[in-house]
Amino acid sequence: MRIEAYIDDYTLLQFKIFKPVDVGCLSYLHLYRDNSEIAATFQIVKESSDAYMVKTTLPRPCKYGEVYRLMYKSQSEQHYFPAAKWRHIVATEQFDRMFAYQGDDLGPQYTKTSTTFKVWAPTANQVSLHILGRAEQLQLKSGKLLSKNTDGHDDFYIMERGNKGVYTVTVQGDLDLTAYVYELNFNGEHTTAIDPYSYSCLADASASVVLNPAKFLHNVYRPQSKIANYQDAVIYELSVRDFTMDPTSQVHDRGKLSGMIESNTGIYGRETAFAYLCSLGVTHVQLMPVLDFDSYKEADYYTSYNWGYDPKQYNVVEGSYLAKDTPYARVNDLRRLVNVYHQHDLRVNLDVVFNHVGHADDYAWEKLVPYYNYRYFDEEYLSNGSFCGNELRSEAKMLRKYIVDMCVRYVKIFDIDGLRFDLMGLLDITTMNEIAFMVKKIKPDFMLYGEGWNMPTVLPDDKKAMMYHNYKMPEIGFFNDCYRDTIKGKTSLDQIMDIGYGLGDVSKVQLAKDLLLGSCMNGKLRSLSQSVNYIECHDNMTFYDKMVRCENLDTFWRKQRTKFCLALIMISQGVPFIHCGQEFMRSKGGADNTYNAGDKVNAINWYDAIKNYDVVNYFKELVKLRRRYKEFRLPSNTAVARSCHFTEYYDILLYQINDLLIFINPTCYEYKYQLPGERHLIFADKLQDVPVKGELKIPPATVLVLQE
Known part of the structure; x- marks a missing residue:
């Protein structure tokens, strides 16, 4: 007979009896607390194909340190089963009240003479x-450490259990660059865990490493431009690997953080990589995940591929993104990148994935506190709203503290300027608001935004950090999927033939008006800063591939439609978001989700930027237009209501913002409009100042901006 027993609440013990078994055996089972038998009545509550689930109510609440065991006792035999594991009891409010630790000293606290280690378990x-x-x-060989301790220290130090279940030990001597792990005993079951609060690790997260924070780069460079609100930002998303991996980038450290700051790169007299990025005029560079991910062994970087939306650690930078993987490089390479970008008036946002981890069983927090970290929709089955096998229980007090602590660390250690949250709808509202409160104390202009979809999770809807609850999260922005689907057309493969307003569907003009006003006049969003306006990001087809699939256009019209949609994003109220390559008609051969498709599909071919440099230049001029005229960056809903007006002229949309008059022609026809007096044409294909009067020609798929 095989039995697995679990403590699921302070007075609830449940166990599985695996088949084949006669349920009459329940009459021979006895329950012991430590070495004393206690009264117990067993009730079968569920049957599956392989087992029975049985529960019993404990006569008094259990306490830490008590061992509960079932014994089979008959006339012919008796034996104990393995001790009951603390399972879903750790997800109760009472557990958090008893054990949640609010100190700021978890992890290794280094000095030159000693290091104190603290871990919550x-x-x-x-x-x-x-x-x-x-x-x-x-x-390392096959993931196993080979060499033995050679630094003069003992191998093992028994840690002392203290307040709230925090274990502590102080080791004398200078432990800078010392590798370590924690060994844990759970009623005779042993496991090893790395430290979720360390600053660095060995390759593939095989061990944590002590660092001396005094050796971190601490140069602080402030970008020259001021960001008064989110609307002042122009966000440009890219992958560290994709941006420089192709040989056409002319970067030496291709696919690495250090390659992201190499200067003076180019081909045929045109900039590539970092030089190109600086030339665009964007304000924020959003890096796709750079924290330690679980997709492949770091030494296999050039033969494996993944975007990194499968976290291994949140406290350490991904080793395969380092030109040379050393413990200090896992801090300083990213900090150096941010320093250099700040010197060139570029801010850096990080894409973070706090909604799930790559492998649930292998995550450090799960090894330290089993069953605490994930949501379950049944006692035995993980909730899977992420569609990646698990989702983190952000509402748990210690997970919430950890997420907030890591976000604060990114600001203090790396000096980043914003965070983009993957599947933010799986996080809870309170956690997101705590992050906003803490990071904005450090940087008032810090950006926070994410994917606010309503994901299928056991977290109650009223707690989800989804777009519907934007009024509860005033400091958080949301990817505006209505903007994407209306301007470009739907993105899912089963609706890929749907075309949007930007591709010529004039029937969507009323929706387009709301979107041009930042979705704040129709009640969808609380404020302009919450609308992240985009038509392309790393997910789904590129805009170019979607356009090719939907319409049979020649090269001229593809460029014209690309320019038109870029213009719509840049003249819309809210926050413009551009995916790398959108401005030079990047193609992935029609592939939809290329997270593991390899460099051949994903790496930027810089010849494309040269081939379509007219579109690139057009985008640069749009950025200048937006940054020069505050009318495209109105500060509030009140300002929008006071300043913005629409007039429809046949299929042309006239969009007026104070003394600016924008002509939006989504059709494939030229229109003529009789101006009431003299105006100044300030934008056509570029910024300019040309007096115009009388008849104005509005070319097809074009945005013109005039000023009184």
Whole structure:
């Protein structure tokens, strides 16, 4: 007979009896607390194909340290089953009240003479610190450490259990660059965990590493331009790997963080990589995930591929993005990138994936506190709103604290300027608001935005950080999927033939008006800063590939439609968001979701930027237009209501903002409009100032901007 027993609440013990078994065996089962039998009545509550689930109510609430065991006792035999595991009891409010720790000293606290290690593991019976040795002396083979401790320290240190289940030990001496792991004992079951609060690790997260924070880069460069509100930003999304991996980038450290700051690169007299980025005029560069991910061994970088939306650690930078993987490079390479970008008036936002992890069983927090970290829609099945196998229980007090702590760390250590949250609708509202409160104390102009979809999770709808609850999260922006679907057309493969207003469907003009006003006049969003306006991001087909699939256009019309949609984004109220390559008609051969499709599909071919440099120049001029005229960056809903007006002229839309008059022609026909007096044409294909009067010609698929 095989039994697995679990403590699921302070007075609830449940166990599975695996088939084949006679349920009459329940009469021979006895329950023991430590070494004393306690009264228990067993009730079958569920049957599956392989087991029965049985529950019993404990006579009094259980306490930490007590061991509950079932014994089979008959006339012919008796034996104990393995001790009951603390399971869903850790997800109760009472558990958080008893054990949630609010100190700011978890992880290694380094000094030159000693290091104190603290780890939260309240359900462990014993925790030991295992010193592995100096990081540079350790080698890996097949993921296993080979060399033994050679630094003069003992291998193991028994840690002392303290308040709230925090285990502590202080090791004397200078432990800079010392590798370590935690060894945990749960009623005889042993496991090893890395430290979720360390600053660095060995390759593939095989061990954590102590660092001296005094050796972190601390140069602070402030961007020259001021960002009064989110609307002042122009966000440009890219992948560290994709941006420089192709040889046409002319970058030496291709696909690396260091390659992202190499200067003076170009081909045929045109800029590539960082030089190109600086030339665009955008304000914020959003880096797709750069924190440690789980897709492949870091040494296999050039033969494997993944975007990194499968987190391994939130506290450490991905090793395969380093030109040379050393413990300090995992801090300083990213910090150096941010420093250089700030010197060139570019801010840096990080794409973070706090909604799930790559492998649930292998995540450090799950090893430290089993069953605490994930949501379950049944006692045994993980909630999977992420569609990646698991989702983090952000509403748990210690997970919430951890997420907030990491966000604050990114600002303090890396000096970043914003965070984009993957599947933010799986996080809870309170966590998002706490993040906003903490990071904006450090940087008032810090940006926070994410995907606010309503995902299928067990988290109640009223707690989800989804777009519908924007009024509860005033500091958080949301990717405006209505903008994407209306201007470009739907993106899912089953609706890929749907065309939007930007591709000529004039029947969507009323929706387009709302979107041009930042979705704040129709009640969809609380404020302009919450509308992240986009038609392309790393997900789904590129805009160019969608356009090719939907319409049979020649090269001229493809360029014209690309320019037109770029213009709509840049003249809309709210926050413009551009995906790398959108401005030079990037193609992925029609592929939809290329997260693991490899460099051949994903790497930027910089010849495309040269081939379509007229579109690139048009985008640069749009950026100048937006940044020069505050009318495209109105500060409030009140200002929109006071300043913005629409008039329809046949299929042309006239959009007036104070003394600016914008002619929007989504059709494939030229229109003529009789101006009431002299105006100044300030934008056609570029910024200009040309007096115009009388008859104005409005070319097809064009945006013109005039000023009184």
